[in-house]
Each structure stands twice: as C-alpha cells, then as structure tokens.
Amino acid sequence: MAVVEQVKKDYDNSAVNYNDYGSLPFGQLESELIKIALGDCSGLAILDLGGGTGVHAREAIDLGAVTVDLVDISPEMLKIGLEIEKSLGRENTIRFFEADVSKPLSHLPLHENGYDVVMANWIFSHAGSMEVLEGMFRNVVGYLKPGGRFVSVRDADPNSPAVENGKYGATYKCVKDIPGGSKYLLVLHCTRPIEFEGASLEIIYSGSTEMHERFGLTDVEVVPSESTEVIQKDPEFWKLFLERPSFAVVKATKEME
Structure with missing residues (x-):
C-alpha cells in the first residue's frame, strides 16, 4: 500500500476515538504547548495543515482566531470535525478540506492573500522522504x-x-532505520488503542x-516544555520525558519581503 493511502487508512480507522488523545498526558502537554506557541490569535486567519478533527483549530478559535481553514487527508476525521462544529452551533468558522498536504493545494478555495498563522502539527511524522517533506514546507510557506x-x-x-513503556500515553514500536531517518509504529493508549505508521x-x-x-522561516525556537502547567504541577512524573523529549512544539516566523 502506498504511504499516503496507509496514512489515510490509519486516520480514517481511528477517527471516532482520536479525540480521546487529549486526555492522555502527552495530549495534555501538546495542547498546552501549542496554545503557548499560538499566543493571542485575536482577529487572525489560520491555516491548519493536517488538522484532523480540529482539536487545535478549536483551540485557536478559543484564543481569538476569526477563522481556521483546515486541510487533512482523512475524510472520516474531517467528518467528525464538521459534526463537532455543528454541535457547537458554528458554521464556516472552521472550514474543512480534504487533501494531501504534501501536494499543491491550489485546487482548494484557500485565502489567496495568505494566513496570519499556519499550523502543521505532526505532518512531518508522515514525511519519510525529502520530496514529501519539501512539499509540506512549500505549502506552509506558500500560504503564510x-x-x-x-x-x-x-x-x-x-x-x-x-x-518505550506508554507512561505518557504513547508507545513507539518497531523503530527501523530508513534512508535519512526512522520509520515506526505509534500506539496511542486510549480506551481503545489507536495505531499509526509514521516516518x-x-x-x-x-x-x-x-x-x-x-x-x-526565521526565529525558529522550541517552546520549553517546562513552561507548561501540566509539567510544573508534577515535574517528577515528567522527568523521563524532560531528559529526552520524544516530541517538540516549534514556532517560527516567515521572513518579511
């Protein structure tokens, strides 16, 4: 099965339970870090590449964003995101589009004048080649x-x-070397475990x-995990993660023309 089809299948299969990730320690930490990185979003238009069911898109709206355009490869994830928006009584605050974010997105009705913020959360974990990675970066910068x-x-x-042991709610299994990187199976230990192939x-x-x-992109920096409330409340619990973090939230700025 082609990589893109495997990714689509994995996310389609996990769509119903994916939002459970937010209750796991990793999910709580990720959410806090992203909100710190986003900061004040008052009046901003945001593009969310690989946004899934809209977890972080909704956080951006809560931080003041006027609108979020979300692009994801999984129709099932998008369907659930749309259902959540309807349950909140909102229409077109978050727009959902199906597409591969490593490919040109010119066929979508995205903002021609660009976005104030572009999010790309975990999409690089599905970039096992430079060709795919470069395609993702072109979209990030092209729409920012x-x-x-x-x-x-x-x-x-x-x-x-x-x-390694699921302490924080996730396990990487079968880590294998690929040219220039690593391939692995990610397991999220929700009530019903969720599995993804990553690279x-x-x-x-x-x-x-x-x-x-x-x-x-300039001013590239990692948001300090120690700045989050979840870690400040229990630094001993997070000691293993802090010694060798398995993920990071990064923020940067597009150069002025």
Missing part, C-alpha cells in the same frame, strides 16, 4: 503571510525512553533548523 507565525508539533527522538527524517527530529531556514 510575510511576518506570519508558523507553529508545528514534530518528533524529537523516536528512540526516547519516554515512548520522520533526522533533519526534522534532530532539531535542525535547516529546512525552516531554506524555506525562509
């Missing part, structure tokens, strides 16, 4: 206004002890800023 903010969740260490390149999980800089 000059001076706009980029926010991303990425792998930090596929071999971290923090993802990440070292140029991303090593913490290198090379790709960001190549595509005109």
Whole structure:
C-alpha cells in the first residue's frame, strides 16, 4: 500500500476515538504547548495543515482566531470535525478540506492573500522522504503571510525512553532505520488503542533548523516544555520525558519581503 493511502487508512480507522488523545498526558502537554506557541490569535486567519478533527483549530478559535481553514487527508476525521462544529452551533468558522498536504493545494478555495498563522502539527511524522517533506514546507510557506507565525508539533527522538513503556500515553514500536531517518509504529493508549505508521527524517527530529531556514522561516525556537502547567504541577512524573523529549512544539516566523 502506498504511504499516503496507509496514512489515510490509519486516520480514517481511528477517527471516532482520536479525540480521546487529549486526555492522555502527552495530549495534555501538546495542547498546552501549542496554545503557548499560538499566543493571542485575536482577529487572525489560520491555516491548519493536517488538522484532523480540529482539536487545535478549536483551540485557536478559543484564543481569538476569526477563522481556521483546515486541510487533512482523512475524510472520516474531517467528518467528525464538521459534526463537532455543528454541535457547537458554528458554521464556516472552521472550514474543512480534504487533501494531501504534501501536494499543491491550489485546487482548494484557500485565502489567496495568505494566513496570519499556519499550523502543521505532526505532518512531518508522515514525511519519510525529502520530496514529501519539501512539499509540506512549500505549502506552509506558500500560504503564510510575510511576518506570519508558523507553529508545528514534530518528533524529537523516536528512540526516547519516554515512548518505550506508554507512561505518557504513547508507545513507539518497531523503530527501523530508513534512508535519512526512522520509520515506526505509534500506539496511542486510549480506551481503545489507536495505531499509526509514521516516518520522520533526522533533519526534522534532530532539531535542525535547516529546512525552516531554506524555506525562509526565521526565529525558529522550541517552546520549553517546562513552561507548561501540566509539567510544573508534577515535574517528577515528567522527568523521563524532560531528559529526552520524544516530541517538540516549534514556532517560527516567515521572513518579511
């Protein structure tokens, strides 16, 4: 099965239970870090690449964003996201589009003048080749206004002890080397376990800023995990993660023209 079809299948199969991830320790930490990275979104238009059911899109709305356009490869994830929006009595606050975010998105009715913020959470965990990774970065930068903010969740260490025993709600299994990176099976330990096949390149999980800089992103920085309330409340519990983080939330700015 082609990689893109496997990703689509994995997310379609997990769509109903995916929002349970937010209750896991990793999910709580990720949510806090993204909200810190987003900051004040008052009046902003946001593009959410690989946004799934809209978990972080809704957080952006809560932080003041006027609208979020969300693009994801999984029709089932999009369907659930749309149902959630309807249950909240909202229409077109979050727009949902189905597409592969590593390919050109010109066929979608996205904002021609760009977005104030572009989010790309975990999409680089499905980029097992430079061709795919570069396609994702082209979309990030192509739709981001000059001076706009980029926010991303990425792998930090596929071999971290923090993802060996499920302590924080996730396990990486069958980690194998691929050219330039690693391939793995991710298990989220929700009430009903969720599995995804992932692949990440070292140029991303090593913490290198090379790709960001190549595509005109500056001021690249990792949001400190220690700045979150969930870790401040129980630093001992998070000690294993802090020693060798398995993921990171990164923010950057697009260069002014």
